[in-house]
Amino acid sequence: MLPPAPKIFHGRNFELHKVIELLTQYSPRVAILGPGGIGKTSLAQIALHHEDVVAKYPERYFVPCHSSLTSSDLISTISSHIGFQSAKGLQHILNYFACSKPTLLVLDNFETLWEPASTRMDTEEFLSQLAGVPQLAMLITMRGAEHPQKTRWTRPFLQPLTPLSNAAALQVFVDIAEDQHELSKVQQLLDITGNLPLAVNLMANVVAHEGCDQTLSRWNKENTHLLSDGYDQRSSLDISIMLSYSSPRMTCGAKELLSLLSMLPDGLSDADLVQSKLPLENILSCKLSLVQVSLAYVDNTKHLKCLVPIGKYIQRVHPPSSN
Template identity: 25%
Template structure:
């Protein structure tokens, strides 16, 4: 840790504080600060800075100047009368303030209550979610933020923890399980996050003994791949340590006795662009995030003509913050319209996220791979087969595809429940009935896995025959069902019928099936129009 004036800087954590409070600043500016502090009082050339901050990349000198200016601005905002960085004309920059290295403080945020949290991140579009999570933390000893990969669980958990840390005598402590591969090391990871020495033969007992007299918040991040071990540890801690609260993030609940689950939704996206301009489009949190990140990283300026394309990009990406941020980072190479077209290759385009992000979150593909590898064979198979549905589907549809995949109907019911719990299938009530759907990004990923498994022809045939039977039943029910109920059941299935017809007319399809189904979309459209 480096000390200069009222500032403290932890390079490994990319954390800069001023009088104990985190300073918001970009990663590139912090990289520049790192190299300058490693050579206090010395001239650091522009070439050395560029090679350090942008290794193996061609970068215009203007980028360096912009980030140095950003760093100076952040320091001057806190200490306006002190000069920290001097320009050496024609050569580079020099850090001119007194610097004290302090190795003993590495990795610890020196707050008086012992809090050890990551830097306070900038949150976009969570004005409703954050207070709800804070309220749950203040009323419950165990809260788990659950959602699909890339939805922002860690970010909002860290912000919530910063807000409530003052309510705990011994602060808040952060444990990241993302790099932990074996369940037996869970107690050791918790002990490490707490800074506690433990008995190797029985580490969880040592952790529980330490926590018994503590009043603190323990944040357990990325729990989904170690659910059983973490659930067991959490149960023991909560039973033995009355002053300890748990805030966990996971793609599925921990299922402990005291757990309160908060399902974090995706960001809001506009469902149409009528009457939207660049100003009121920013009221949608996904658009706000896209524009903010594109502006930060590429200097992008949002304008009215870009509204339809940006809104479509956010819809295609389901408002998933990770996907939106990855897309925004490409605005230095594409305009909005071109990027929208490129999203058809979304797993190739949405790659190379921030260097300091976990590897599993540096590409959209890696994030989905992480979730997919945690599935059982039955769960993975059903997820692949469910990708054939174009939009929403019901439990009976999932059961039909489970039968098509030779899993059996009963297995399909249990498996769809587990996929919902793991945040890979979304469930929602509409007009009193439960409906399911895959996010577009998840559907695209599962479809690729279906192709790799050589199951797609089989799945498409079963889907087509099932959907045709569904609409033949719809024709029969039109004469006696209440119109509103009929529309609620069948109106959202027209795209599936069109897909079935397209399969029927394809080289591998069944033309007779397509001919039987062909008039149905027109008839259905006419009925819905009436």
């Protein structure tokens, strides 16, 4: 059973067009990358139901990876989604796909397996074996900005997703909270979200029940707690950010640099980083770590920044040290 296409989806026409272009090539291997809450899963689900994809792939599977801690776990999960009565080994699955009609396999939240250093090599080997089946198309969604190694990913790469445009964020908000609210107050709330789709969605749901004034008042008291009543990364902003912050690639230096960035809305250039006297070893390596896990990004002025909701969370939970 495939998940339905999201009913509220705005501002990703360009990215959707690129994904469809890639998926309609021969034997594609595509990765949708970006920070938590940016809309990777929604984009994959929309693509899964696109008429061109449906026409090309008689068989389509959507496999969530968030509960799979090893490649063996994922093999069992794929077996279940295919419809096997009992868990099968990797070779059995490879044989099944090799003998099937053209098939699209979506692996959602693939970072769950790939992030830990202890399982990364096995995970990349598993993925490369799946990629060895020509009639199997693969689409993964994954936090961060890196592609797993050992697989030849289809070119050109899809760039990591970025926040929505102001117009798209407003449309998402209105679809959820309706349009009877004062526009200036709605814009204040959207500024708080940084147009991060998850934050926009959660904020609009609060406004739908409490109105703009009460929501703004609660934000001033509760900060990102306001958007964190849910139980997982798709319904809690704090959990979503914390998952990225807990990445094994986040060194102590990267965490300290992120704490500093949270206080600097204009960000830092490479020159700022190199010339600063911050007590951080390999400061450019710290920058790279933040970009790799998508907790920070480099804007068009070449400044390293973090998104507004991430900055607010870090200020509250991990403020800069006095040193």
